[in-house]
Amino acid sequence: MSARRTAVRRALPTPLARLRNLVTFDITRLYETLAADHGDRPLLVPPTPLEYPGYGTPELTGRQLRDVGHRIANALRAAGVTTNTRVVIVKRDHPDYLLYLYSAIAAGAVPVSVSPGTGWAYAAAVAERAGARFLLSDAATLGAPGGAEHVGRMLDEGTTVLAVGTPSGTDDDAWWAGREGVVDFVDAVTVAPTTAPPRRRIGKDTPLALFHTSGTTGSPKLCIWSRRNTYRIWKPMMPVLPVGSGSRAMLGVPFSHQIAFALGTAVLLCGARMSTASLYDPRAALRRIEEERISCVMAFPHLYMRMAGEDLDAYDLSSMKVWAVGADKAHAAHIAALTRHGSLRLPGRPRGSVFLDSYGSTEIGAGGIMQVWLPGDVPEPCVQGKPMPTQFGVRIVDERWQPVPDGAPGRILVRSTSHFDGYWDDHTRWAESRIDGWWWGGDVGRLDGKGRLVFLDREADSVRTGAGVLYGLPVEERLLSHPRALEAAVFSAATDPHTGIGRAEAWVAPKGVLTRADLAALDESDRLVLEKELLALAGDTGERPGLTAVRVVALEQIPVGVTGKVLKRRLRELTATGDELTSTEKGNSTDD
Structure with missing residues (x-):
């Protein structure tokens, strides 16, 4: 780059440079x-220094x-x-x-x-x-x-x-x-x-990077991100991403994941100071928010779940303005716990923070279906929001890809301008997921009366019982409304291998019960009472089919993948064999 061009770049104020990247970014x-x-200006705050001499400073x-x-x-x-x-x-x-x-x-x-x-x-x-x-x-x-x-x-x-x-x-x-x-x-x-x-x-169809995802199959799938879809992700972020040169952001996502590539790049381009947090250390993340005066956190639901299990009033979270989520659906109880803290003052609302709950995946590129919860809102369970007009469309269809009646559940089809360019060396899998220009990622949901997407479950994880299909997320949200519940997982137990019919069971980890030692210290009568309360709470809606059992477990017994998602396939295997999850299995799965 010539000295003259560099001088022109430096002369532009940061907001103008940010807008210029809409056109000139390479x-x-x-x-x-x-x-x-x-x-x-400090842009990156690594948790440990880089290994390279001269670059081991706390901020880069x-x-x-x-x-x-x-x-x-x-x-x-x-x-x-x-x-x-x-x-x-x-x-x-x-x-x-x-x-x-x-x-x-x-x-x-x-x-x-x-x-x-x-x-x-x-x-x-x-x-x-x-x-x-x-x-x-x-x-x-x-x-x-x-x-x-x-x-x-x-x-x-x-x-x-x-x-x-x-x-x-x-x-x-x-x-x-x-x-x-x-x-x-x-x-x-x-x-x-x-x-x-x-x-x-590089051309528009040039592959820039490959990101692995395995879904529920466990077999390697490599999503191709080209210049075309990545630029369509980053460019809309430039004018709307809620960070700037005065912001202090924190990413609580695995950096090998595509969302780090998408969001991290945009945050750096916007000039925000970016810190990081581990998915599995909520106290360290909360201390970092307090000490560094973080204003915007972008994380996966697992970290927010862990944060909500802490005494949030013990931390100074007054600097917070925006929480954002990706990779999975955030739970209403956890959203409500976080938005009570923060520095935003909106007319007619209590002081607090905003939560951006988005629907996206490695395949569709970025979270283009969005629900915004403001301070004072009571988050509605399972509500995922409406498509962003610049990126997404959404339809609900049946197993024959035909539209379902208004409000009925079905497969979630999305149309995205930023969808990936296919699976590396696997055109068959790519073709089977594309339906006349729409993409199905294996999820099921419905549209409510306001046109909002209501997320219900992964189709492979829905419980098929003799009384009908039970979708897991609405029941999990009911369970998490209990003041003692931290994490909940509804899955199919004792599934008949020939018919696919099973019974719905839930594992629930209470707050403060992180390890088997914590569970052993729980009074047996207290555990039994809690299980009865949770089972009754899950059945309050009167919907059928319903849960047949609730088991109180330690959080470490609930298997999760590398992004913190609960592995219901593994839960089905555990209940089928009667095995217990070993600690070495946690976070060591190929499932997203």
Whole structure:
């Protein structure tokens, strides 16, 4: 970029630069944009420092991100990465995921983002399906169970492993030490130049990145995000995203997930200072809001559920203005607990905060169906909101793809301008999910009298009983209205393998009962009373079919995937076999 053009960028006030990105944004030149628009303003606050010398500061500015990003891109090119090379990224959850994604794109590659929580067997299967010949990982992940077996086999087959960091102790402790095909990537980045890699011009249909999703099948599916759909995600965000150069934002999502790529990029472009939070540490997240005066949090429902189980009055959350959610439906009880805190003052309403509850998926690109809950609102269970006019449409159809009567439940079809471009190497699965230009992601719901989408369940998780179909989310919302309930999961127990008929059961984790030890300390009579109260509460609506049983469990007994979603497929397996979930299974599933 010329000095004159850089000077013009710097001369623009941040709001104007933000609007300019509606027209001129180029993901291959993201680093130059961040440096020119935001200069020495702190943009990224990583939970732990980067491994690279000179970039271990608590906060990284626009110029620092440009320099380290260019070094990473140039190190990738020096390692042999060329145009359309697939590079699988499997490493600890850290915002540097974003840097590896951006740098791989700038280097000409197609990054394939995989959560380490899926396990090495799954990650290796993804790499094989993608035809990847490069793997970028860190010491902790390479040393995890299965690493020596699966990554070792990848090395034997010619894959180059870019290893970030070394395990505790000496280099010789690592199974990969001295192996042919392993590159010390910290050294490679340290000596790489900070100059921009050669300009890359990309077409609308150019694959920018692949994001894995497995749904309920557990088999690898790689969603192709092209320039077309990613730009259609980012550009509407520029004028409407509720953050700016004076904002302090926090992301509570796995950085390997597509939502981090979508939202994190937009937050950085808007010049907000971005911190991070773990899905599984609500107290640390609440302390960060308090200490850093966070005004906007974007997280998955699991973190909000965990936050709602804490004594929120014990934290100073007065800086909060906006909570936003993705990847799954947030529960009404948790929304209500959060919006009571905050600094917004709207006419005729108590002071509090706004909750943006969106419906989206990796396939449809971003949350384009939105429900906004204001301070003082009583959130309605299951209400997902209306489509955003710039992005989405929604229809409800039956199993033959025909429209259902007004208000009746059925399959949720959406039409999005930002939907992905297909599954890598799987056109059959892509075709089966596309219905005359509409997309079905496996969800069921209905439209209410106001035209709002009411989310009911995943079709695969709905309980088929002798009395009819029971949808899980409305019952879970009833259970969570109990003041002691923290998390609830309704699923099909004792399902007949031939007919698919089962009975509806619920597992409920009470507040404060996080571990088996907490559950053991619960008085047996108290537990039985709570189970009776919950069962009666779930049946108050008089709907049939209803629950047949409620079991009070510890939160750690409810299996979740890498995004915090409850794995009802796993619950069905557990009840069928009578097994108990082991602690090592939590967060180590390929389900989204």
